[in-house]
Amino acid sequence: MGCMGHPIVKTPNLDALAARGTVFENAYTPSPMCVPTRAAIATGDHVHKSGHWDSATPYNGEPRSWMRQLRDGGVPVTSIGKLHFRSGEDDNGFTEEILPMHVVGGVGWAVGLLRENPPSYDSAAELAADVGAGPSTYTDYDLAITDAAEVWLADPVRKEKPWAGFISLVSPHYPLTAPQEWYDMYDPAEMDLPYGRNSGERPDHPELANIRSFFDYGAHFDETKTREAKAAYYALTSFMDHCVGRILTALEDSGQLEDTVIVYVSDHGDMMGDMGFWTKQVMYEASAGVPMIAAGPGVAAGRRVKTGTSLLDLAATAREVTGVADDAASQALPGQSLRVIGNAADDPNRTVFSEYHDGGSKTGTFMVRWDRWKYVHYVGQPAQLFDLEADSREMRDLAGESGAEVHAALAEGLKRLHEICNPEEVNARAFADQKARIAELGGADACENAYVFNHTPTPSEQDKMREGSAL
Numbered sequence: 001m002g003c004m005g006h007p008i009v010k011t012p013n014l015d016a017l018a019a020r021g022t023v024f025e026n027a028y029t030p031s032p033m034c035v036p037t038r039a040a041i042a043t044g045d046h047v048h049k050s051g052h053w054d055s056a057t058p059y060n061g062e063p064r065s066w067m068r069q070l071r072d073g074g075v076p077v078t079s080i081g082k083l084h085f086r087s088g089e090d091d092n093g094f095t096e097e098i099l100p101m102h103v104v105g106g107v108g109w110a111v112g113l114l115r116e117n118p119p120s121y122d123s124a125a126e127l128a129a130d131v132g133a134g135p136s137t138y139t140d141y142d143l144a145i146t147d148a149a150e151v152w153l154a155d156p157v158r159k160e161k162p163w164a165g166f167i168s169l170v171s172p173h174y175p176l177t178a179p180q181e182w183y184d185m186y187d188p189a190e191m192d193l194p195y196g197r198n199s200g201e202r203p204d205h206p207e208l209a210n211i212r213s214f215f216d217y218g219a220h221f222d223e224t225k226t227r228e229a230k231a232a233y234y235a236l237t238s239f240m241d242h243c244v245g246r247i248l249t250a251l252e253d254s255g256q257l258e259d260t261v262i263v264y265v266s267d268h269g270d271m272m273g274d275m276g277f278w279t280k281q282v283m284y285e286a287s288a289g290v291p292m293i294a295a296g297p298g299v300a301a302g303r304r305v306k307t308g309t310s311l312l313d314l315a316a317t318a319r320e321v322t323g324v325a326d327d328a329a330s331q332a333l334p335g336q337s338l339r340v341i342g343n344a345a346d347d348p349n350r351t352v353f354s355e356y357h358d359g360g361s362k363t364g365t366f367m368v369r370w371d372r373w374k375y376v377h378y379v380g381q382p383a384q385l386f387d388l389e390a391d392s393r394e395m396r397d398l399a400g401e402s403g404a405e406v407h408a409a410l411a412e413g414l415k416r417l418h419e420i421c422n423p424e425e426v427n428a429r430a431f432a433d434q435k436a437r438i439a440e441l442g443g444a445d446a447c448e449n450a451y452v453f454n455h456t457p458t459p460s461e462q463d464k465m466r467e468g469s470a471l
Contacts, residue, residue, distance in 0.1 A: 001237075001291060008192065009234045010185060013245030014293065017264060021295025022303040022342040026352070028310050028369060029268045032280040032287045033358045034456075035059075035108055037267045037311065038084045042067065042092065044315025044333045047355050048426040051433060054358040055109035056441070058086040058102070064329065066315035067093030070164055073324035080152060081145040081168035084456065094166070098148050101141070101170075101459055110447040112359025113434050119448045121214055121360070127278070128220035130175030131229045133183035138170045139239060141458040145169055146243040150250040158254060162322060167247060171240040172270070174279070174455050176228075178235035182242075186234045188227035194273030195393055202275045203397035207363060207378045208282060214360035217278035226273050233272055261296035261321045263338065265311060275394075281360055283367040283376045283384075284394055288354050298339045305342050308352035308369055313338050348372075351416045357430040364427035368416045375413025379427040385410055 001011045003018035004025075030040035031047045039052030039059035044066055052059055059065075067077040068091065076095040087106045088097050103109075111119065149167050152158075196202035197218075212218065221229060244264065251257050269287045271277035280287040292309060295301075298321075312335040319326060320337035334353075341347075348371040356365040366377040372389040385399040385406065398406050417423060441447055457465065 003293075004291070008186070008190075010238050011241040013241045013248065014264065014291075017244075017248065017262065017295050018293050020301050021262070021293055021299050022301075022305055022338075024292040024294070024305045024307070024309045024338065024342070026306055026308045026369070027265070027290050027292035028288050028308070028352045028354050028367075029266075029290050030310060030312055030354055031356055031358070032268045032282060032354065033356065034267055035084050035103060036358065041267070041311050041314055042085070044312055044330070044335050046312070046334065046353065046420070047357070048421055048430070053430045053433060055103070055112050056107055056447075057433070057437060058084060058106075058108050059090075059092065060086040061090035061092050065093035066318045066330075067164070067166070069093070069327075069330065070318060070322055070324050071095050073322070075162050075164055075322045075324060077164040077166065078152065079166040079168065080149050081141075082170050083168065098152065099141075099145055099459060101456060101462075104456060104462065104465070107441065107450065109359060110441055110450040113438050113441075113447050114444055115357075115359070115361055115431070115434065117444070118214055118360065118362075121216070124215055124217045124278075125220050127174050127176070127217065128225055128229075130177055131225060131232055132177060133180045133232075133235075134177050135179070136175055136177040137458045137461060138173055138175070138455070139177075139179055139236070141460075142169045142171050142240065142243055146246050149247045153247070153250040153254045153256070158256065164318060164322060169240055169243055171243070172233050172236035176232035176236065178232045178239060182235040182239045183232060185238055186231040188224075188231040191227045191230035191234075193223070193226060193230075194271075194275075196275040196395060197273060199276070202395060203384065205378075205382065205384060205397070207361065207365065207381050208275075210362050211281055211360045212276050215277075215279065215281070218273070218276045221273060221278065229278075230272060233270070257296075259297065261294065261299065261317075261339070263314065263317060264291065264293040265314070266290045267311070281356060281358065283354060283356070283365060283374070285388070285392070288367060292338075294338050294342060299342060303342060306346045306348065307341050307344075308350045309338065309341060310335065310352050310354075313341065351420070353417075353420050355426070357427075357434075364423060364430055366417055366421075366423050366426075368413055368420070370412075370416060373409050373413065375410065375417065377414070377417055377423050379423050383410065383413070385413065 003015040035055040042065040078096045080098040082101040316335035317338045352369045354367040374386045376384040386394045
């Protein structure tokens with residue numbers, strides 16, 4: 001985003017939102033993967049607590065979502081757009097789901113369950129081929145979501161009682177195909193190239209090498225394709241910013257802008273070629289870090305907050321803003337209201353946590369962030385440690401270095417991790433649950449031969465699949 005100092009991408013509407021609100025500069029996802037993160041957003045709890053480990057174990061209405069808590073407390077909650085839950089037939093907590101995108105067939109990405117003996121995964125070549133200008137079912141879907149949000153906000157019933165809306169656009173997302181007018185905003189020749197592309201430039205780690213090998217994106221992105229992909233990603237970001245601007249204008253035209261708390265986030269980041277990775281799945285800042293902006297009543301204008309925050313804070317924010325009382329279950333959750341965090345002094349000591357147990361990984365990965373430090377724990381493999389103040393691009397892994405400060409930070413990172421969970425126990429439980437899920441879906445062969453995709457089909461595409469039409 002421009003408001004975060006990016007020198008190329010144009011995001012005027014998000015920049016304006018940031019100017020009238022608070023930017024949380026150190027925000028993270030609970031898991032750098034869509035489906036487990038969206039379950040964590042719904043429950044307000046860690047992935048290892050709810051057991052929604054991966055892209056084939058989507059949220060199914062349990063544990064109770066903050067949406068259900070609001071709805072049952074008298075505040076209607078409407079979703080418009082992508083959810084990535086199991087099904088609209090579950091009680092996800094919404095009063096209404098408009099144009100929902102759920103996982104394919106109520107199952108999702110089954111091949112990702114095969115972590116111990118992963119098959120070859122060759123969808124990366126398709127991602128690289130789908131780069132450039134042109135139509136896309138995803139951008140069409142985003143326009144439909146934006147249209148629906150405008151109609152929903154303009155409905156006079158919105159003024160009758162307090163409400164909550166969960167409006168979820170897909171862009172920027174693969175395929176990296178952007179509408180022509182947006183693609184034309186960016187010249188591929190002027191795009192920045194990824195850092196750490198060459199193996200000698202970046203930290204070496206066996207699990208990162210394993211994930212890089214499984215997804216194999218880098219083999220399909222030469223310099224020309226990389227520049228085109230960057231241009232398309234920035235174009236999709238600007239397209240998404242345009243959709244956000246339309247939604248905020250509709251909110252203002254409805255006369256509710258000054259009465260509404262707005263929170264803008266993403267479910268994960270994207271590596272875009274940095275460190276030899278594309279998409280997400282890893283704990284580097286570009287993948288595990290997310291944008292987070294809040295604005296509206298009770299939110300300071302023009303403020304920048306350095307306290308670490310998480311998408312788990314959204315549940316607490318929703319309860320605090322709407323005045324729905326905490327109960328024993330919600331009081332035990334780790335999140336805090338972003339309005340409370342944003343109006344307090346910066347707290348560098350707050351721990352933020354993320355974990356990954358999904359496709360391509362052979363072991364559980366756990367990240368804790370506090371102050372200037374990021375500690376990454378791999379079960380059965382060496383840890384990593386980064387000083388984000390001195391090394392914002394995470395090019396120097398300090399874990400193998402000597403010195404009292406490094407040793408103290410490693411010990412502190414492990415201590416903070418164990419205050420949240422026992423990584424060895426969690427890792428064993430994840431593999432056990434996934435083994436049971438594989439059996440439930442018919443075994444490893446059934447998972448490997450299930451419908452393979454590199455991005456979830458839109459609702460209209462899934463309708464065609466159910467009718468037996470070819471995509």
